Amino acid sequence: xxxxxxxxxVEMVFSTKKGRFHALREIDLxxxxxxxxxxxxxxxxxxxxxxxxxxxxxxxTGGVLLCDNREIAAPGxxxxxxxxNHSLLPWLxxxxxxxxxxxxxxxxxxxxxxxxxxAQAALELVNMGHAAxxxxxxxxxGMKQRVGIARAxxxxxxxxxxxEPFGALDALTRAHLQDxxxxxxxxxxxxxxxxTHDVDEAVLLSDRIVMMTNGPxxxxxxxxxxxxxxxxxxxxxxxxxxxxxxxxxxxxxxYTRHGHVERVAA
Amino acid sequence: xxxxxxxxxxxxxxxxxxxPRVAPALAVxxxxxxxxxxxxxxxxxxxxxxxxxxxKVVPPLVGMALLIAIWxxxxxxxxxxxxxxxxxxxxxxxxxxxxxxxxxxxQGIGWNIxxxxxxxxxxxxxxxxxxxxxxxxIGRFEVINHMTSPLISLLRPVSPxxxxxxxxxxxxxxxxxxxxxxxxxxxWPMIINTAVGVQRVPVDYLNVARVLNLSxxxxxxxxxxxxxxxxxxxxxxxxxxxxxxxxxxxxxxTGGVGIGFWVWDEWNNLNVKHILIAILVIGxxxxxxxxxxxxxxxxxxxxxx
Numbered sequence: 001x002x003x004x005x006x007x008x009x010v011e012m013v014f015s016t017k018k019g020r021f022h023a024l025r026e027i028d029l030x031x032x033x034x035x036x037x038x039x040x041x042x043x044x045x046x047x048x049x050x051x052x053x054x055x056x057x058x059x060x061t062g063g064v065l066l067c068d069n070r071e072i073a074a075p076g077x078x079x080x081x082x083x084x085n086h087s088l089l090p091w092l093x094x095x096x097x098x099x100x101x102x103x104x105x106x107x108x109x110x111x112x113x114x115x116x117x118x119a120q121a122a123l124e125l126v127n128m129g130h131a132a133x134x135x136x137x138x139x140x141x142g143m144k145q146r147v148g149i150a151r152a153x154x155x156x157x158x159x160x161x162x163x164e165p166f167g168a169l170d171a172l173t174r175a176h177l178q179d180x181x182x183x184x185x186x187x188x189x190x191x192x193x194x195x196t197h198d199v200d201e202a203v204l205l206s207d208r209i210v211m212m213t214n215g216p217x218x219x220x221x222x223x224x225x226x227x228x229x230x231x232x233x234x235x236x237x238x239x240x241x242x243x244x245x246x247x248x249x250x251x252x253x254x255y256t257r258h259g260h261v262e263r264v265a266a
Numbered sequence: 267x268x269x270x271x272x273x274x275x276x277x278x279x280x281x282x283x284x285x286p287r288v289a290p291a292l293a294v295x296x297x298x299x300x301x302x303x304x305x306x307x308x309x310x311x312x313x314x315x316x317x318x319x320x321x322k323v324v325p326p327l328v329g330m331a332l333l334i335a336i337w338x339x340x341x342x343x344x345x346x347x348x349x350x351x352x353x354x355x356x357x358x359x360x361x362x363x364x365x366x367x368x369x370x371x372x373q374g375i376g377w378n379i380x381x382x383x384x385x386x387x388x389x390x391x392x393x394x395x396x397x398x399x400x401x402x403x404i405g406r407f408e409v410i411n412h413m414t415s416p417l418i419s420l421l422r423p424v425s426p427x428x429x430x431x432x433x434x435x436x437x438x439x440x441x442x443x444x445x446x447x448x449x450x451x452x453x454w455p456m457i458i459n460t461a462v463g464v465q466r467v468p469v470d471y472l473n474v475a476r477v478l479n480l481s482x483x484x485x486x487x488x489x490x491x492x493x494x495x496x497x498x499x500x501x502x503x504x505x506x507x508x509x510x511x512x513x514x515x516x517x518x519x520t521g522g523v524g525i526g527f528w529v530w531d532e533w534n535n536l537n538v539k540h541i542l543i544a545i546l547v548i549g550x551x552x553x554x555x556x557x558x559x560x561x562x563x564x565x566x567x568x569x570x571x
């Protein structure tokens with residue numbers, strides 16, 4: 001089986017007002033179909049840049065990115081993104097936000113009634129069916145992020161790209177949404193690439209953890225395979241020696257070998 | 267002492283009576299009357315917040331009364347400046363028949379206001395029709411921004427009346443010249459605010475549009491337009507204010523029927539009472555325009571409604 005997403009020798013150099021900034025170098029990564037991969041690293045290591053490259057929001061200055069054997073040249077609905085700050089349009093209701101995505105992907109082939117059902121079903125999937133008529137400012141941060149996930153899932157993407165989706169949430173809400181995400185991914189068998197800076201989140205969710213070195217010119221330092229059977233139970237895992245081992249591996253990489261030069265930003 | 271009464275009365279009162287915001291006011295009045303029985307008699311029905319209303323209504327009235335009092339004091343022995351009383355009597359007369367017509371230079375105040383509003387509407391409407399799309403272009407395309415920004419910076423501070431001769435020269439008539447002046451003066455805030463609004467559309471929203479692969483039409487109707495609308499309405503509000511300021515000055519110079527001309531005409535007649543009435547009317551109309559647009563802007567602002 002060939003890899004679903006292939007990142008081949010990717011370089012990323014930004015030309016800014018202060019001069020050139022070498023963000024990423026020699027990135028090689030393969031993601032299999034149905035795999036859950038997290039990118040972890042200190043802030044400024046270019047993990048979000050890598051995700052944006054896979055999303056097609058930015059083009060690499062060198063190397064090639066493939067999705068399903070086709071070059072990634074632009075953003076597309078087969079690679080849905082859940083943004084860090086949810087990015088729901090505040091003037092649309094939750095339903096309309098999701099519907100906007102559904103419409104674009106399925107309007108050519110399906111009737112209006114089916115489109116509405118799809119949007120509603122996506123909201124139900126993240127347990128937000130009750131808030132369909134509400135506007136984003138009327139619901140909590142966790143709820144907004146769920147609607148953001150619903151919007152991404154509603155497009156039936158081949159890949160789900162998550163950019164620190166739970167970063168801005170409190171610990172309890174975050175844990176709850178992580179569990180929900182695990183259930184949804186198990187049900188939809190989605191391929192997921194997720195950026196995070198949370199070690200526990202990475203170990204709990206991932207099949208593989210991609211650990212990145214510090215920028216500038218960051219690259220992949222190590223890839224850790226997390227061989228924990230699914231479904232995973234966060235409470236049970238705490239006492240599991242393998243879990244502790246994986247966790248230590250990541251912590252060791254981040255703090256012992258690649259401790260941030262400056263103070264580690266959250 | 268008042269606060270002590272307030273606390274004890276709170277303790278004895280039912281939860282129902284605790285809820286309304288009016289509780290402190292009631293407690294204060296209770297303290298003023300008699301202590302214990304008043305607390306019991308405190309009404310359980312949720313009362314209207316009279317204190318807040320009083321605070322809202324009384325100070326403005328006092329301010330106005332003060333102004334009129336100073337005016338009255340200063341004009342008590344004056345022969346050429348009318349007293350408030352005389353002005354009020356004259357205003358009643360003027361407003362009792364606002365729509366009379368005795369030839370082109372003697373028409374009711376209603377007609378004068380309507381003609382001024384008509385000019386403002388045309389000039390401002392044209393300015394909106396040109397300025398808002400232009401603002402979108404400037405905000406969306408860097409080149410156009412660089413092309414126009416020196417011109418805008420140069421022309422924007424020019425006094426309204428400096429444009430009048432150009433209008434007279436081009437249109438060879440007073441009325442279009444006045445409208446032209448309104449147009450040119452009220453266009454800037456709309457161009458600038460719309461352009462700034464477009465430039466400030468959050469990158470996240472545009473990224474959403476790209477990820478969802480929305481059509482250009484959907485991007486404009488679902489993302490750009492709603493995101494820019496609050497900025498645009500601010501521009502519109504500033505523009506209407508400017509337009510109403512400018513019309514009075516323009517009409518003084520161009521003549522015809524209009525509130526600005528009316529002021530000048532009454533000055534020539536040395537009818538100071540009418541000038542004072544006109545000032546009040548101009549203020550009220552300007553205020554109404556402003557309020558209307560604030561109400562519209564509130565309706566369309568997506569963040570806090």
